[in-house]
Amino acid sequence: MKYQKISGSDLNVSAITLGTWVLGGDSWGGASEADGCAAIHAALDAGITLIDTAPIYGFGKSEEIVGRALKHHRDQTAIATKCGLLWDGKKIKIDLSPDSIRREIEDSLRRLQTDWIDIYQCHWPDPSIRTC
Numbered sequence: 001m002k003y004q005k006i007s008g009s010d011l012n013v014s015a016i017t018l019g020t021w022v023l024g025g026d027s028w029g030g031a032s033e034a035d036g037c038a039a040i041h042a043a044l045d046a047g048i049t050l051i052d053t054a055p056i057y058g059f060g061k062s063e064e065i066v067g068r069a070l071k072h073h074r075d076q077t078a079i080a081t082k083c084g085l086l087w088d089g090k091k092i093k094i095d096l097s098p099d100s101i102r103r104e105i106e107d108s109l110r111r112l113q114t115d116w117i118d119i120y121q122c123h124w125p126d127p128s129i130r131t132c
Helices: 033-045 061-069 098-112
Strands: 003-005 012-014 017-019 050-052 078-083 085-088 091-094 119-122
Touching: 017 033, 033 061, 061 098, 078 098
Parallel strands: 017 050, 050 078, 078 119
Antiparallel strands: 003 012, 085 091
16 A cells, blocks of 8 residues: 655555445445445555545434444544535535534534544535635
């Protein structure tokens, strides 16, 4: 496995990232939790150290599975997750307001069972938030 340092950080991660969209459940690919944990552990065994997820994947289910799978491997892995897409029933909305981001990161930390998130990204641009 090749590894690379992420510019501007102390992170040195695998060149291949495991994406966990499919762990969201039936509407997201249909992987069972057991299969998801097995896939994460196989990725770790193969040298993958960066796991990507998002709260919107399975409406939190993917982050929960990632958190359980990495419980005893957190110091050897980097987690990337996202913010900005929220769900209300079956409707998804965009919200990158500061209050929303604060709530989302706290919820992600709880679901991931960790005290830190290594890479935190905007999942989708919010046209109501002005930049520059």
